Amino acid sequence: MATRTVVVGSSVGLHARPxxxxxxxxxxAAVPVTICKPGGTPGPANSMLTIMALGARHGDAVELxxxxxxxxxxxxxxAALLERDLDAE
Amino acid sequence: MAGLIQGIGVSxxxxxxxxxxxxxxxxxxxxxxxxxxxxxxxxIRAAFDEVAAQxxxxxxxxxxxxAEILKATAxxxxxxxxxxxxxxxxxxxxxATAIDxxxxxxxxxxxxxxxxxxxxxxxxxxxxDRAIAAVLGEPSPGVSAVTHECVLIAHDLAxxxxxxxxRQRVVGIVTxxxxxxxxxxxxAAQMGIPAVVKAAGCLDISPGTPLLVDGxxxxxxxxxxxxxxxxxxxxxxxxxxxxADSHGPGATKDGKSVALLVNIGGVEDAAAxxxxxxxGVGLFRTEFVFLNASQAPTVAEQDAIYxxxxxxxxxxxxxVRTLDAGADKPLAFANLGAEENPALGRRGLxxxxxxxxxxxxxxxxxxRAADATGADVRVMAPMVAxxxxxxWFARRVRENGLKSVGVxxxxxxxxxxxxxxxxxxxxxxxxxNDLAQYTMAADRMQGELSDLLDPWQPALLDVVAAACDGxxxxxxxxxxxxxxxxxxxxxxxxxxxxxxxxxMAPSKLALxxxxxxxxxxxxxxxxxxxxxxxxxxxxxxxxxLAAVAPAVAAVL
Numbered sequence: 001m002a003t004r005t006v007v008v009g010s011s012v013g014l015h016a017r018p019x020x021x022x023x024x025x026x027x028x029a030a031v032p033v034t035i036c037k038p039g040g041t042p043g044p045a046n047s048m049l050t051i052m053a054l055g056a057r058h059g060d061a062v063e064l065x066x067x068x069x070x071x072x073x074x075x076x077x078x079a080a081l082l083e084r085d086l087d088a089e
Numbered sequence: 090m091a092g093l094i095q096g097i098g099v100s101x102x103x104x105x106x107x108x109x110x111x112x113x114x115x116x117x118x119x120x121x122x123x124x125x126x127x128x129x130x131x132x133i134r135a136a137f138d139e140v141a142a143q144x145x146x147x148x149x150x151x152x153x154x155x156a157e158i159l160k161a162t163a164x165x166x167x168x169x170x171x172x173x174x175x176x177x178x179x180x181x182x183x184x185a186t187a188i189d190x191x192x193x194x195x196x197x198x199x200x201x202x203x204x205x206x207x208x209x210x211x212x213x214x215x216x217x218d219r220a221i222a223a224v225l226g227e228p229s230p231g232v233s234a235v236t237h238e239c240v241l242i243a244h245d246l247a248x249x250x251x252x253x254x255x256r257q258r259v260v261g262i263v264t265x266x267x268x269x270x271x272x273x274x275x276x277a278a279q280m281g282i283p284a285v286v287k288a289a290g291c292l293d294i295s296p297g298t299p300l301l302v303d304g305x306x307x308x309x310x311x312x313x314x315x316x317x318x319x320x321x322x323x324x325x326x327x328x329x330x331x332x333a334d335s336h337g338p339g340a341t342k343d344g345k346s347v348a349l350l351v352n353i354g355g356v357e358d359a360a361a362x363x364x365x366x367x368x369g370v371g372l373f374r375t376e377f378v379f380l381n382a383s384q385a386p387t388v389a390e391q392d393a394i395y396x397x398x399x400x401x402x403x404x405x406x407x408x409v410r411t412l413d414a415g416a417d418k419p420l421a422f423a424n425l426g427a428e429e430n431p432a433l434g435r436r437g438l439x440x441x442x443x444x445x446x447x448x449x450x451x452x453x454x455x456x457r458a459a460d461a462t463g464a465d466v467r468v469m470a471p472m473v474a475x476x477x478x479x480x481w482f483a484r485r486v487r488e489n490g491l492k493s494v495g496v497x498x499x500x501x502x503x504x505x506x507x508x509x510x511x512x513x514x515x516x517x518x519x520x521x522n523d524l525a526q527y528t529m530a531a532d533r534m535q536g537e538l539s540d541l542l543d544p545w546q547p548a549l550l551d552v553v554a555a556a557c558d559g560x561x562x563x564x565x566x567x568x569x570x571x572x573x574x575x576x577x578x579x580x581x582x583x584x585x586x587x588x589x590x591x592x593m594a595p596s597k598l599a600l601x602x603x604x605x606x607x608x609x610x611x612x613x614x615x616x617x618x619x620x621x622x623x624x625x626x627x628x629x630x631x632x633x634l635a636a637v638a639p640a641v642a643a644v645l
Contacts, residue, residue: 012422015206016383047170049213052206053198 002071004064005038009083013057018086023048025081031068033078038063045078096263096288097539098307099274101597103321104240104261104283105313108298111243114218114230121183129179133188134172136224140216141166143229165216171195175220185221192217203424235259240300242291246273256280261302263291263309268536275572279358281596285309287536305645328644332599336366339591339602341584343609348590349598350408352570356397362595363401369465370407371518371592372570373398375451379412385422385447391454392461399464406465408518408570408592410497411451413437413471417534423447432526432533437472437497438482445485452489459491467493469518474500479513498567499523504552507559507567514565519556519588521571525549544573545626550582554621557587568592577604577641578633584610585617600644607638 010018026033026046034042035051038061043050045064056062062082064075124132141163148159165171171191178187192213199210218230232241232254240261241254254262259282267273267286277284283304294300294311301310301318310317339349350371351362362370378386378394386394399407414420415436416428423444428434441448452468459466470482473496486494495516498504504524511517521544526533528549531541553569560567568590573579575593580601583591591601608616616633623629634642 012384044169044173047168047173049165049168049195050170052209053170053195053202055198055202055206 001065001067002075003066004075004079005061006064006079006082008056008058008060008062010086011058013060014054014062014082015052015056019048019051021086022051022078022081025078029074029078031066031070031074033074034065036063036065037061092311094263094285094288094291094309094311096285096291096307096309097268098284098304099267099286100262100277100280100282100284100594101304101600102281102283103304103325104300104302105318105322106238106240106260106300108242108294108296108300109235109239110292110294110296111232111241111246112222112228112230113244113292115222115225115227117183117185117189117221117225121186123182124179124184126180129184129187130176132184132224133175133179133220136184136188136220137166137172137175139223140219140229143219162212162216165212166220171213171216184224188217188220188224192220203419203427206421240302242294242300244292254280254282256282261285261300261304263288263300263302265289265291266536268533268539268542275594278572278575278594278596279352281594287539324644328600331603331640331644335599335603335606337602338368339605341605341608341610341613343611345584345610347584347588347605348406348568349602350406350568350570350590350592351595351598352592353398356394359398359401365595365598367405367595367598368590369402369405371568371590373407373409375410375412376414376418379414379420380418383421385450388450388454388457391451392457395455395458396462399458399462399466402465403463404465406467408467408469408495408568409455410469410471411438411441411448414440432523438470438478439472441470442478442481448485449489452486452491456490465493466491467495467516469495469497469514469516471497471520472499472523473497473510474502476506476509476513479510483514497523497570498556499527501528501552504556505559507556508562509559511560511563511565511567516566516568517556517560518568518570518590518592519553521549521553521569521573524552524571525573528552540626543626544571544576544579545620545629547621547623547626547629550586550617550621550629553583553588554586554617561587566590575601577601577645578616578630578637580604581608581613581637582617582620582633584608585613585615603644604637604641607641612638 008014023046033045035045036042066075144159144163148156174191175188178190195213196210199206222229235255235258238258238260241259242263245264245266262277262284264286283302285307288309299312301313339347348368350369351367352372353359353362354374355377416431416434468486468491479496483494493515495514497520498517499520503510525542529541531538557567566589569583569588570592574591575597577600619632620629623632
């Protein structure tokens with residue numbers, strides 16, 4: 001399984017608008033992706049509730065995982081998205 | 090079952106319709122058996138599907154604002170994280186228990202995160218309760234689709250539930266819990282739906298039983314006799330006739346003006362209230378701008394909202410209360426943490442003093458919107474206790490180019506020293522709900538203490554009288570923006586005490602105007618004297634009721 005550890009770039013943390021944009025991107029990838037805090041239990045990354053429950057603030061690290069054949073590409077795209085300040089855009 | 094339930098009338102008018110009981114949440118059975126994996130997963134997914142479809146259906150027939158709330162809730166019912174968690178739990182327990190555990194896990198995490206998240210917890214719990222009912226094949230909890238005229242009976246209504254009520258069909262509301270100033274009470278009054286709260290035993294009424302709700306007397310008549318319905322209808326008709334001629338600025342019979350204003354809490358309210366025959370807004374609560382925001386709203390964002398609120402009131406006054414948040418209404422971006430006594434903690438102006446950046450942004454936005462719309466914007470601070478605080482606030486407001494600055498009088502300490510507090514500002518407004526809470530040391534949210542919060546409590550009237558006396562020494566106006574001002578009898582007493590404006594839910598204006606027009610200022614002073622001379626709250630109300638003009642007594 002491919003994984004990436006990403007630092008949240010959004011100034012408000014990962015909820016509300018940034019979380020909604022991220023969920024939309026996961027759905028667009030159309031393959032199962034997981035998300036958790038480092039060392040936590042992975043949950044579905046296309047779940048708004050799972051993401052909000054992480055309580056990830058600006059500067060916190062989160063871990064993405066994917067087992068699809070194109071996992072590296074999918075995770076690179078999603079990681080790049082998380083690193084941006086989605087709220088400012 | 091015939092009979093009478095005495096509660097507290099919180100929204101005037103009478104209603105006669107069959108009872109519709111709002112179902113309480115269904116709990117999973119204690120001995121629910123584990124179901125084999127695939128079947129359990131299927132049933133859980135089907136239950137969430139059903140809930141999402143149900144909510145979508147309600148959203149389709151709801152107004153814009155309500156539809157948005159409902160669509161967001163439907164999305165939660167489709168959330169893969171919630172559904173997967175429930176399916177995973179089902180390995181070790183029955184499907185309903187599994188849904189309950191999965192929901193509770195999210196609820197607990199959200200409550201720990203606080204602020205914005207804690208509010209979402211209520212929505213998650215609601216979705217979970219609905220899914221539990223669906224998987225058990227039980228009727229959904231909460232307000233179901235209302236298909237005919239009814240009197241709604243509930244333990245209590247969540248604000249979101251009240252906001253999404255079908256105003257055409259829900260003709261009355263009766264709740265077992267709640268209090269005089271609970272959110273159900275305030276929203277019902279704003280929507281003009283007769284309501285009685287704290288009606289003990291109302292949940293035992295059988296569905297479909299004809300009910301007569303008397304929003305003035307706070308009574309619920311169960312399966313009433315025809316003549317009783319006629320009597321109340323007669324009163325409602327007399328009232329409608331009396332009020333048909335009630336219009337224009339408020340004044341006593343001898344021409345002492347008492348400005349009649351409305352309380353609003355958002356853009357939708359403002360649009361509706363703009364059309365009401367009122368002299369302006371006496372209380373614009375601005376919390377709505379902040380409470381659902383994940384970060385502090387910018388000056389530009391606030392300016393845009395305030396313009397929409399002010400626009401319907403060009404040429405009229407709009408009294409704006411600056412942000413009134415505290416530990417019980419936490420902000421995602423200014424959360425000071427939990428407090429043991431939120432009502433007595435760092436709230437209102439006290440929060441603004443800790444985060445002056447928030448206050449300054451709000452004042453700048455208000456100033457811009459005032460200039461752009463031509464409304465007579467006046468700004469006041471909540472939770473002021475000291476003259477020093479009033480001075481601090483006044484300086485900031487004036488530095489932002491706003492012309493009129495005032496304070497809320499909610500703290501008894503400020504009421505007793507109103508002369509010195511008012512020296513620093515241009516006006517003051519009595520928040521009678523909080524003033525009652527602090528005078529009687531009785532939590533507004535505690536329904537069982539409602540009697541202590543009765544606006545007729547002579548001690549509260551004494552504190553109001555002291556505040557008005559202090560204001561009179563400065564020659565500056567003292568208004569009222571609490572719910573008490575909307576009761577015609579209390580309004581007469583407040584006028585007699587020297588209050589110069591009354592702000593209330595729009596549905597209460599006409600009756601108050603009518604009552605004022607039938608009494609001279611001297612008569613109001615006499616009524617105030619009678620109320621303050623009484624030993625108990627009940628004696629005070631009865632003494633005043635016995636002394637008012639017959640034309641007013643006939644329509645109460």
